[in-house]
Amino acid sequence: MMLQRLLAIAFLTFSPYFASAAPLIVDTGVDSNVPTILQGIVNVLLGWSGLAATGLFLLGSIIMVGSGGEEAFLSAGKKIMKAALIGFALILGSWLMLSTVIFFISL
Numbered sequence: 001m002m003l004q005r006l007l008a009i010a011f012l013t014f015s016p017y018f019a020s021a022a023p024l025i026v027d028t029g030v031d032s033n034v035p036t037i038l039q040g041i042v043n044v045l046l047g048w049s050g051l052a053a054t055g056l057f058l059l060g061s062i063i064m065v066g067s068g069g070e071e072a073f074l075s076a077g078k079k080i081m082k083a084a085l086i087g088f089a090l091i092l093g094s095w096l097m098l099s100t101v102i103f104f105i106s107l
Contacts (some may be wrong), residue, residue, distance in 0.1 A: 035106035042098045049091050057084035 060080030067073030 035102050035107075037101050038105075039099070040101065042095070044092055046095050046098075052086070053084045053087040053091060056087065057081055060084060 026045030057080075060077045060083075062077075063073055063080065067077060
C-alpha cells in the first residue's frame, strides 16, 4: 500500500515535466547518402548471415561430438560443417565484392 502511494506521488510530481518536454532531436553525425545506407544494409545482412553460418558450424560439431561413433551422424555433422565453411567463404566474398562496388559508387 505504501509503495503504491509513493509511486502515485512520484508520478504526479514528475508527469508535468515529461508532458512539457520539447521534442528530442538527435544528430548522430552519420551521413544519410545512398552509399552509406547501402553499406549499412549490407553489413547488417552479412552479419546475420555470418551468425547463421556460425550456428550451423556449431550444430555440425555438436552432432559429431554426440554421435557416439555412429558413422551416419559423423558424416551428417561433417556435411553440415563443410556447408557452413562454404557459407563463410561466400559471405566473405560477397562482402568484399559489395564493399568494392559501394566504394566505387561513392566516388
